[in-house]
Amino acid sequence: MNARSRRSAVHQARARGFARHWHRARGARRWAPQLLLLLLLLGAIAAPVVSAQGNAATSSSASAQTTHRATRPTPSPAAAAPPQSAYTPCIAQRVDAVTAGVPVYFRDCADTPEMVSFGGGSFKMGDQFGNGLDYEKPVHDVRIAPFALGRYEISIAEWQRCVDAKGCTAASADNEGKPRNHPVVGISWSQAQDYAAWLSRRSGKRYRLPSEAEWEYAARAGNRDQFTWGNWGATVCSYANALDRAGARAHPQMSWYTDCDDGFATTAPVGSFPPNAWGLYDMLGNVWEWVQDCWHSDYSGAPADGAAWIDGGDCSKRVNRGGGWGNNPRALRVSNRDADPQDARSDGMGFRIARTVSEAPPANRPAPLPLPPPPTAATVSAAPSVNEQAGSRNVAAGSAPASEPPSNVVSGPPTQAP
Numbered sequence: 562m563n564a565r566s567r568r569s570a571v572h573q574a575r576a577r578g579f580a581r582h583w584h585r586a587r588g589a590r591r592w593a594p595q596l597l598l599l600l601l602l603l604g605a606i607a608a609p610v611v612s613a614q615g616n617a618a619t620s621s622s623a624s625a626q627t628t629h630r631a632t633r634p635t636p637s638p639a640a641a642a643p644p645q646s647a648y649t650p651c652i653a654q655r656v657d658a659v660t661a662g663v664p665v666y667f668r669d670c671a672d673t674p675e676m677v678s679f680g681g682g683s684f685k686m687g688d689q690f691g692n693g694l695d696y697e698k699p700v701h702d703v704r705i706a707p708f709a710l711g712r713y714e715i716s717i718a719e720w721q722r723c724v725d726a727k728g729c730t731a732a733s734a735d736n737e738g739k740p741r742n743h744p745v746v747g748i749s750w751s752q753a754q755d756y757a758a759w760l761s762r763r764s765g766k767r768y769r770l771p772s773e774a775e776w777e778y779a780a781r782a783g784n785r786d787q788f789t790w791g792n793w794g795a796t797v798c799s800y801a802n803a804l805d806r807a808g809a810r811a812h813p814q815m816s817w818y819t820d821c822d823d824g825f826a827t828t829a830p831v832g833s834f835p836p837n838a839w840g841l842y843d844m845l846g847n848v849w850e851w852v853q854d855c856w857h858s859d860y861s862g863a864p865a866d867g868a869a870w871i872d873g874g875d876c877s878k879r880v881n882r883g884g885g886w887g888n889n890p891r892a893l894r895v896s897n898r899d900a901d902p903q904d905a906r907s908d909g910m911g912f913r914i915a916r917t918v919s920e921a922p923p924a925n926r927p928a929p930l931p932l933p934p935p936p937t938a939a940t941v942s943a944a945p946s947v948n949e950q951a952g953s954r955n956v957a958a959g960s961a962p963a964s965e966p967p968s969n970v971v972s973g974p975p976t977q978a979p
């Protein structure tokens with residue numbers, strides 16, 4: 562056989578299969594060493610192709626398949642088992658609006674809290690109106706990094722999902738009999754940490770409580786007034802769930818009510834009142850909201866980067882903000898602060914969740930929403946009792962900060978701008 566014949570034999574062998582060629586080709590045994598070399602060469606060429614494709618080779622390279630399979634490590638039974646998930650994965654993702662490629666209002670999962678994404682910015686934190694207390698001062702500049710904050714207070718239904726997943730303990734009896742869209746109450750700061758940890762496992766994102774600076778930044782929504790609706794506390798019933806006539810009828814001992822009707826004697830379903838200019842509901846009123854920070858008696862030395870202030874101060878107490886259904890407008894001022902022991906629980910205290918956001922563009926601030934119409938008929942009651950805060954919140958453990966604010970109702974429009 563000359564060289565041309567040998568090439569033809571090789572071609573035929575590749576077409577028919579080397580096994581048949583071995584038995585049928587005349588004098589094939591004389592070419593055994595060359596055929597063996599060719600087999601090895603074909604195997605060396607075919608193997609990288611198989612590896613790159615990540616699956617079996619084509620039918621023209623049975624020998625290559627054999628080589629690939631022989632060199633692939635045999636998985637151990639343990640390695641072959643499916644990976645154990647650290648959390649129940651999201652079942653869906655929903656985005657309501659997108660600005661500059663980043664969701665503004667979004668949920669990480671179909672059944673996790675709706676969030677508002679903030680691109681970050683800067684603001685002046687503290688009492689800019691001039692009628693605050695020492696712990697609301699000094700007013701200081703704070704830069705806020707991108708973050709996301711829940712549009713609503715965490716509801717009973719949202720808390721229950723965490724309980725069902727065994728990430729949280731059952732909510733207190735204060736929630737019994739209420740519709741599930743009311744804010745969950747009787748939740749301690751420590752329990753809120755459990756919820757954030759569960760939500761992080763569930764979504765794969767970093768959920769947490771907001772820092773106090775983040776909370777005030779979002780609550781102000783770009784304004785410097787006492788309230789998100791301006792400086793007129795008597796109009797509270799049109800904008801927030803505070804202690805109104807209905808609350809006073811249900812709780813006669815609470816004499817510090819505002820003489821208007823918001824329709825809710827205790828908590829209201831989340832989102833019952835108009836949102837602030839950045840689309841957040843109930844930042845002021847309904848329930849007090851835990852934040853991450855330790856209690857400090859004023860803002861001297863407070864972080865300027867918007868981080869939670871957890872150095873120094875009294876870390877056995879954690880700050881809560883915004884006032885609740887048992888308070889008059891004085892407590893609902895956007896710069897007002899309070900604190901309680903981290904395991905304290907109250908029928909007036911809940912929380913909303915925050916989430917760390919990375920790589921959000923700086924311009925991604927939610928577009929302002931139109932402010933609600935001005936109220937029509939609301940008046941102000943007589944000055945409230947000095948026992949307002951303790952009486953309305955029914956704190957179950959510990960005590961309020963030593964510098965508890967007096968309960969002077971905001972009794973009229975301001976006479977001067979801040």
Ligand SMILES: [Ca+2]
Pocket residue numbers: 802803804805807808823824825826827886
């Ligand atoms: Ca009310």
Ligand SMILES: [Ca+2]
Pocket residue numbers: 714843844845846847848849850883884
């Ligand atoms: Ca609130």
